[in-house]
Amino acid sequence: MSKYNITTKRLGLRNWLPSDEAPFIEMCQDPAVMEHFPSTLTPTETLDLIHKLKNHYNEFGYTYFAVEVLDTKEFIGFTGLKNQFWESEYTPCIDIGYRLKKSAWGKGYATEAAQACLQNASLKFGIEEVLSFTTDTNTASELVMKKIGMHYVGTVQHPAIVGDKRFKHCVVYSTLNR
16 A cells, blocks of 8 residues: 555655654745745744644545655655635635745646646545635746646735735635636
8 A cells, every 4th residue: 555645757645754844844944935924934833734734634634745756755845735714705615735845846846746636636535626825926836826727716815914015915726717
């Protein structure tokens, strides 16, 4: 039995392992990786996020999966599906999210992993619609949304960025053409 929940030609997506903690802490403290988030994460915040993602997996069977390169077994970040409950006209919903370490950028990994997650959303998990959110400044993330066939549906004020002068709002994409 494979340790991977989802595989692509180059990537394996799986539940989180203790060996992911140190590289994920390092990744979440990288200002370039966290540029479109309110702040970098402390080691404690990062470990808490991993704990929440593992619990989400145990409850729903999907999460923001840890992603590793199949050839090297290198942990490069996460991609997956997660239930979102913060208050807006688009929530509650299931969203697709991805965050990769800087050395993994520009190789098509985010698109490849996200496309596989969307394919599995309906086939494996019975999910009819998936949304995606990113700050209005994150054009690279928005490009991935477009590449995986998502449709722009509007903007929303995410509570995590309220008052942050770097961001006006988040753009919202959907797998459904609303």
